[in-house]
Amino acid sequence: MMQDHWFEGLADHLGSAYLRYSFTKGTVAECDHLFDVLSLNAGMRVLDVGCGPGRHAHELARRGVEVYGIDISQAFIDLARTGAPEGATFERRDARELVDADDLHRAFDAVICLCQGAFGLMTASDGPSDAERSGVDGNAVVFSGLAACLKAGGRLALSAFSSYFVVQAQAKGEYPSDFDANSGVNHERTEIRNPDGVGAEVDLWTACYTPRELRLLCALYGLEAESISSVEPGAYGSDLPHVDSPEFLLVAHRM
Secondary structure: OOOOOOHHHHHHHHHHHHHHOHHHOOHHHHHHHHHHHOOOOOOOEEEEEOOOOOHHHHHHHHOOOEEEEEEOOHHHHHHHHOOOOOOEEEEEOOHHHHHHOOOOOOOEEEEEEOOOOOOOOOOHHHOOOOHHHOOOOHHHHHHHHHHHOEEEEEEEEEEEEEHHHHHHHHHOOOOOOEEEOOOOEEEEEEEEEOOOOOEEEEEEEEEEEOHHHHHHHHHHOOEEEEEEEEEEOOEOOOOOOOOOOOEEEEEEEEO
16 A cells, blocks of 8 residues: 555545535436446446545445445545445545556446546655656556556546636636646645534645646547536536536546
């Protein structure tokens, strides 16, 4: 197991309070869209990377899909296992290690990585520690691992924070954060509260992307982009990319 990631402490403090946030309330609608764009059917196998407390995995399993969820936070994995429906299993694993996870390669009909679940949460210090990949961007390593876990023809659904949105919102004074134009990483300081209402000041780092960068990642790791749409939590759809939406949803398949 690689060294601990900064997100673990944040997740430990949040615990079940994570599910109080408004961005977690659109799970059913998001899964409706995923079933459509990923051509899911009961009995298919889905890998949920950065599954958090398991909200998408639970909903997909209720629809007959076999879901394996992974997250670096043991606190979130414990929550995901609580009341998990049949067909949903969870394990603490580091998404950066998927690229070397031979037991998972070419094993899934679809892979989902949503709501900055692993992909997008890597800073310059969160890349691989092994000498062979030293200096490689950690988000690229996560992306390559997602691709490796797909069967031929299998589909990926991945959400990524929009560089366009961050820059525009900051220019309007609507988003108090620091965006590093060189690295494409946005940093903000915010307060989160645990289930008892106790607050903690935390740092959040989120890598931001343009549609072109997402297509280039696909080409680099053997995927073909089918669509990129501008979305918001709970409002997944087919809108063409624009600057007013915080996330892009990439749908791609393994060639």
